[in-house]
Amino acid sequence: MPSTEILRSWFSEQNSRTQSSVFLRLPEAKMWIRDSIALLAIAVPLTAALDNGLALKPPMGWISWERFRCEIDCDQYPNDCISENLYKRIADELVDGGYRDVGYVHVNIDDCWALKERDSNGRMVADPKRFPSGMKGLAKYMHDRGLKLGIYSDAGSKTCAGYPGSRDYEDIDAQTYADWDIDMLKYDGCFIANEADIPNLYMKMTQALNKTGKQIVYSCEWPLYQKNTEPDWGKIAASCNLWRNYDDIADTFESVKRTIDVFVKNQDLYVKHQKPGAFFDPDMLILGDYGLSKDEARVQMAIWAIWGAPLFMSNDLAKIDEDSKKLLLNRGVIGINQDPEGIMGKMIKQARDVRIFAKPILPKSGSSYSFGLALINLSDGGNPQRVNQTASEYGLTDPRGYRITDEFDNLELGIVKPGDFLAIDVNPSGARLLKAVLMFSTPKE
Numbered sequence: 001m002p003s004t005e006i007l008r009s010w011f012s013e014q015n016s017r018t019q020s021s022v023f024l025r026l027p028e029a030k031m032w033i034r035d036s037i038a039l040l041a042i043a044v045p046l047t048a049a050l051d052n053g054l055a056l057k058p059p060m061g062w063i064s065w066e067r068f069r070c071e072i073d074c075d076q077y078p079n080d081c082i083s084e085n086l087y088k089r090i091a092d093e094l095v096d097g098g099y100r101d102v103g104y105v106h107v108n109i110d111d112c113w114a115l116k117e118r119d120s121n122g123r124m125v126a127d128p129k130r131f132p133s134g135m136k137g138l139a140k141y142m143h144d145r146g147l148k149l150g151i152y153s154d155a156g157s158k159t160c161a162g163y164p165g166s167r168d169y170e171d172i173d174a175q176t177y178a179d180w181d182i183d184m185l186k187y188d189g190c191f192i193a194n195e196a197d198i199p200n201l202y203m204k205m206t207q208a209l210n211k212t213g214k215q216i217v218y219s220c221e222w223p224l225y226q227k228n229t230e231p232d233w234g235k236i237a238a239s240c241n242l243w244r245n246y247d248d249i250a251d252t253f254e255s256v257k258r259t260i261d262v263f264v265k266n267q268d269l270y271v272k273h274q275k276p277g278a279f280f281d282p283d284m285l286i287l288g289d290y291g292l293s294k295d296e297a298r299v300q301m302a303i304w305a306i307w308g309a310p311l312f313m314s315n316d317l318a319k320i321d322e323d324s325k326k327l328l329l330n331r332g333v334i335g336i337n338q339d340p341e342g343i344m345g346k347m348i349k350q351a352r353d354v355r356i357f358a359k360p361i362l363p364k365s366g367s368s369y370s371f372g373l374a375l376i377n378l379s380d381g382g383n384p385q386r387v388n389q390t391a392s393e394y395g396l397t398d399p400r401g402y403r404i405t406d407e408f409d410n411l412e413l414g415i416v417k418p419g420d421f422l423a424i425d426v427n428p429s430g431a432r433l434l435k436a437v438l439m440f441s442t443p444k445e
């Protein structure tokens with residue numbers, strides 16, 4: 001984890017730079033913003049993505065880890081233990097609650113599903129007490145409902161919770177998952193003794209999955225574990241469909257903010273490597289759990305949308321509150337997240353405590369994009385802060401203008417030209433998410 005000292009000094013630099021830019025003469029401010037936006041628009045991918053035809057948009061679904069961890073005591077916790085009962089009841093909630101129909105189709109198992117010993121053929125075995133239908137039966141349950149099943153293993157000798165890892169068993173394990181009709185693999189990185197082995201261990205599984213001939217989305221934790229040397233991002237993007245590069249998310253707003261800080265700090269590097277088929281993964285959505293207020297939940301949703309991040313909830317959909325549910329099902333938010341170009345949005349400026357993020361999205365005309373815009377107020381008190389600046393200062397510089405909508409509250413904010421002022425209030429620890437759609441023909445005055 002980067003030291004808070006480094007982050008603090010980085011942000012105070014950002015602060016002084018961006019705070020003063022609010023008071024700059026307009027031409028100068030415009031130039032600064034145009035530079036950031038230009039950087040967004042010309043983020044031409046440096047390498048090809050993993051060539052398996054999958055995850056062309058950020059994958060969406062549900063995974064057990066943050067909410068259900070490694071609870072294997074099904075006598076005490078029959079509803080919540082890691083078992084087929086849990087994944088089946090979540091699958092039913094995804095269908096009945098409308099989540100599947102807006103795109104949450106992956107149901108992913110995390111650690112603690114296997115027996116501690118492999119069978120006599122060296123194959124992993126799902127714990128028969130907790131998974132009586134077997135993984136193939138569970139996969140069928142998902143497929144019958146238009147869902148997909150994901151599984152979890154580890155590039156080292158053991159998983160983080162001490163179950164069998166896939167090191168030296170890559171081909172057997174990949175084939176086992178293919179035989180079970182598994183659709184996605186999350187590949188952790190505990191128990192790799194030597195950091196120098198990490199790239200090869202992850203690429204071995206890329207090959208092993210490919211050899212099965214079955215299309216399996218491949219989710220890596222390679223850069224998260226390669227802490228002491230700079231990861232080869234091009235290789236990662238060519239080997240994995242998505243990858244974790246920062247600590248596990250926890251059920252707190254602090255954890256969400258730490259993740260945002262790390263991504264903002266590295267955004268110029270990251271935007272170059274994200275593309276359809278290859279996504280940075282800032283980890284699970286914790287909406288519907290215990291840690292986020294209604295406004296804080298909007299912050300996580302807004303930023304995950306702007307990044308074009310994979311959207312994997314980890315919550316109990318049977319107990320979710322209405323506000324979280326509405327946010328998770330918001331088609332406007334999901335539309336920004338799922339934009340087909342897969343461009344990772346960036347923070348473009350900060351005005352007092354409000355950070356402004358922009359993501360180029362379709363429709364576009366030539367090199368002029370529409371945008372998702374997120375405004376995040378990281379002040380933890382006071383009244384809502386107002387950002388009042390011209391559209392061009394939000395990066396909306398095309399003279400044809402933009403139609404602005406508020407995605408959380410489903411409001412039409414009207415059509416703006418670059419010189420028009422746009423005043424946006426943002427709650428403390430809250431967010432606004434706007435969509436600015438480029439006007440293709442000049443509207444009549």
Ligand SMILES: *[C@@H]1O[C@H](CO)[C@@H](O)[C@H](O)[C@H]1NC(C)=O
Pocket residue numbers: 051052053209210211212213214215216
């Ligand atoms: C395996 O890799 C080849 C070459 O990159 C690719 O064309 C093929 O689609 C891949 N197959 C699967 C199942 O991922």
